[in-house]
Amino acid sequence: MPGQRMKGWMISLPSMAWLTVFFLLPTLMIFIIAFKPANPLGGLGEGWTLRTWLELGNPNYPSIIWRTLRLSFYCTAACILLGIPFSYYIARAPERRQRALLLLVIIPFWTNFLIRVFAWKAVLHPEGALKHMLVAVGIASPDTMLLYNEWAVLLVMVYTYLPFAIMPLYAAIEKFDFALLDAALDLGAGRATAMRRVFLPGIRRGIQTAVLMVLIPALGSYVIPDILGGPSSEMLGNKIAQRAFADRNLPHSAALSALLCLCVMLPMLMGTLLRRKRTGGAA
Amino acid sequence: MSGFLEFEGISKSFGDLKALDNVSLSIRQGEIFSLLGPSGCGKTTLLRICAGFEMPDAGRVLLNGKDITDLPPNRRAVNTIFQNYALFPNMTLRENIAFGLQIAKVPKKEIADRVETMLQLVQLEHHAHKRPHQISGGQKQRVAIARALVNRPQVLLLDEPLAALDLKLRQRMLVELDGIHDEVGTTFVYVTHDQSEAMGLSDRIAVFNHGVVEQVGSSTEIYEAPRTxxxxxxxxxxxxxxxxxxxxxxxxxxxxxxxxxxxxxxxxxxxxxxxxxxxxxxxxxxxxxxxxxxxxxxxxxxxxxxxxxxxxxxxxxxxxxxxxxxxxxxxxxxxxxxxxxxxxxxxxxxxxxxxxxxxxxxxxxxxxxxxxxxxxxxxxxxxxxxxxxxxxx
Incomplete structure (x- = not known):
């Protein structure tokens, strides 16, 4: 029915326009700028060049890219591993407690992100309460550094992105039919097997969403490593900012951003293609 | 001592609510035994105690003379048909039916044979590759039966298995259930609030009211000679x-x-x-x-x-x-x-x-x-x- 199809188009038009203007065009612009020469005033020069891309061969970059991927991956894994049991607990709690717990997850968002990161700086400070406590208990020695290292960055990344994992996980677990777990036990499965073969596949969509919701912003982390990390825990976001603000070299920033984009999108694209091939083969 | 499945003085409370109050029942091997009563009368709680999902506050469950009261659900030789079937949505019908046997580490060849036999028993050979969301309510019901029976349980527990079906289908499934029981001879414990289902299917019925068994007897006894x-x-x-x-x-x-x-x-x-x-x-x-x-x-x-x-x-x-x-x-x-x-x-x-x-x-x-x-x-x-x-x- 052509009328029906038209209607479908009309309905999706606003969101398509939104995505085009605010997502597709900026991304395209980043890729375009990456092929422009920089001019000394911080703008873009005439013509096209591949020079910026060759500059990405900078010997400092591989370790920074590797650290960015590593920290983001750890952060995502930690958020999922902490998020699943926590969401499970919320979803299984009585309704009133559910609402209270969800509120607790959301409350930090009422405080500005920067302020929260600075608060962590106070918490982890060499003269801070946490440090004194750890020393008093004997876990840390007086010269242990809680701040300005990868662990501090990772800790606060997990703190920041955990709610983004909990929300989709909670939504998936809340919809999960727990009679399925009873059924698995009834058919002889142990708790662990029931979780692995029935529960985790049942909330697969939630896990996928949570991974994306955490991994993508984590890869772009800039404020956290900037404030809590030292020079040895820089991430790609810091380099992008440095090239844009300090060096005023927009093409270089754009090329780094494009590289990050490719790092995220290529594995996802490959995953989709692989899955399509597999289901295509089965059908 | 005479019964195959025995409940001895089972009591269970949820908070202030007394779900079961000193219930004793003796179920014979191979019979279809119904637990009948209005919702909230304790019949489902008794079934869940039998399956191992609930622990009684007092009393014992004996299966074939052995005390199974403290066994977890996965170590009991009973299987359950759940009210909404609880089929695993991420598995095909064949995988659903094979689940219990895989867990029990039955050899692959034997799993394939037993699953095939079950598929034939419930007449779903041609749908075995489908997933639960692709089949009708009656078919889901049959998959649930096959998934339970393939494990050759000593007792099959059925929790309002027909409640989700419409009237015509319910009557047909009732006949099918009876046929399947004749074929496999397993002891069935059947929970329902529908008296016509219970009367049509059961060898004996226990009538529940407020956590107490009012009467146990054949359909005719209960209908013609009610005690209360x-x-x-x-x-x-x-x-x-x-x-x-x-x-x-x-x-x-x-x-x-x-x-x-x-x-x-x-x-x-x-x-x-x-x-x-x-x-x-x-x-x-x-x-x-x-x-x-x-x-x-x-x-x-x-x-x-x-x-x-x-x-x-x-x-x-x-x-x-x-x-x-x-x-x-x-x-x-x-x-x-x-x-x-x-x-x-x-x-x-x-x-x-x-x-x-x-x-x-x-x-x-x-x-x-x-x-x-x-x-x-x-x-x-x-x-x-x-x-x-x-x-x-």
Whole structure:
């Protein structure tokens, strides 16, 4: 029915326009700028060049890219591993407690992100309460550094992105039919097997969403490593900012951003293609 | 000691709510045993205790002489059909059925054979590659049965397995369940709130009310010889009379005086009651015969005169509500075994005689006018013919 199809188009038009203007065009612009020469005033020069891309061969970059991927991956894994049991607990709690717990997850968002990161700086400070406590208990020695290292960055990344994992996980677990777990036990499965073969596949969509919701912003982390990390825990976001603000070299920033984009999108694209091939083969 | 599956003095509370109160049942090997009662009566709790999902506060569960009370669900030789089937949505039907055998590490070849046999038993060979969301409710039901039976459980527990199906399908699945039971011979424990399901399928029924077993017996025993007013009113339709034995006629019959009713009524005195003892009686609607003319006098027959207050024609039979002596509204049904168009049926407001044989009323052991099932009868005034579960949906 052509009328029906038209209607479908009309309905999706606003969101398509939104995505085009605010997502597709900026991304395209980043890729375009990456092929422009920089001019000394911080703008873009005439013509096209591949020079910026060759500059990405900078010997400092591989370790920074590797650290960015590593920290983001750890952060995502930690958020999922902490998020699943926590969401499970919320979803299984009585309704009133559910609402209270969800509120607790959301409350930090009422405080500005920067302020929260600075608060962590106070918490982890060499003269801070946490440090004194750890020393008093004997876990840390007086010269242990809680701040300005990868662990501090990772800790606060997990703190920041955990709610983004909990929300989709909670939504998936809340919809999960727990009679399925009873059924698995009834058919002889142990708790662990029931979780692995029935529960985790049942909330697969939630896990996928949570991974994306955490991994993508984590890869772009800039404020956290900037404030809590030292020079040895820089991430790609810091380099992008440095090239844009300090060096005023927009093409270089754009090329780094494009590289990050490719790092995220290529594995996802490959995953989709692989899955399509597999289901295509089965059908 | 005689039973295959035994519940001994099971009690279970949830907070203040006493779900089961000292319930003891003995279920024989190979029978279909129904736990029947209104929602919240404890029947599902007993089933979940049997499956191992709930722990009783007191009492023991014995299977084949072994105490299984403390065994977790995955170590019991029982399997459950869940109310909404609980099929694994991420697996095909074949994978669903194979699940239990895979867990038990049965050799691959044997799994394939046993799953195939089950698929044939429930006639789903051609759908084995589908996933649960691609099949109908009745088919899901059959997958659930196959998934449970493939493990060769000693007892199959069924938790309201037909509640999610429509009436026609429910009747067909009932026949299929019976057929499957004949084929595999496994002991079935069947939980339902639908009396017609229970009566049609079961070898024996336990009637539950507020966590207590009111009566255990065959369908016929429970219907014809209810021990309590709850059972009488919950299973089918009935009329109650409360009176006093005024005279024993011989060793078998007695005359009963009922306040507000003339004359005295004659009942079979199977409880061997003495004179002056209070007695509560139940007479099923179909035991009456209704006519415009006074029936020929018979010493073993009771006759009352009344006025038809309401008539419902239901095709195969008709229901009348007959007002007798102001106080009594008696429900009477009559089966139409002959072609009805040629006769002149009894209508509203007609004066009629209703009569029944002294053998056809039954003395109750316990009468409680606060029974929920009784309230349903009297509140509705004129009870309708819709099964209770359909109203709920």
């Amino acid at each position: 007013s709850f059972t009488a009113a919950f299973i089918g339709d009935t009329n109650f009379f409360n009176g006093r034995v005024c005279e024993r006629i011989d060793s078998e019959y007695c005359q009963i005086e009922i306040e507000g009713l003339e004359p005295r009524l004659r009942f079979f005195n199977d409880k061997n009651l003495r004179e002056q003892v209070r007695v509560d009686l139940s007479v099923r609607p179909e035991k009456f015969s209704i006519s415009r003319t006074q029936p020929a006098p018979d010493p073993l027959s009771n006759t009352l005169r009344g006025t038809v207050e309401d008539v419902i024609y239901l095709g195969s039979h008709t229901k009348w509500w007959v007002r007798v002596n102001e106080e009594y509204l008696i429900s009477v049904t009559s089966q139409h075994s002959r072609f009805l168009l040629d006769s002149k049926p009894i209508r509203w407001n007609e004066a009629v005689w209703i009569s029944w044989h002294a053998d056809d009323g039954y003395m109750l052991e316990r009468y409680d006018e606060n029974d929920e099932a009784l309230l349903v009868l009297s509140d509705a005034g004129l009870p309708d013919d819709i099964p209770p579960d359909e109203e709920a949906e």
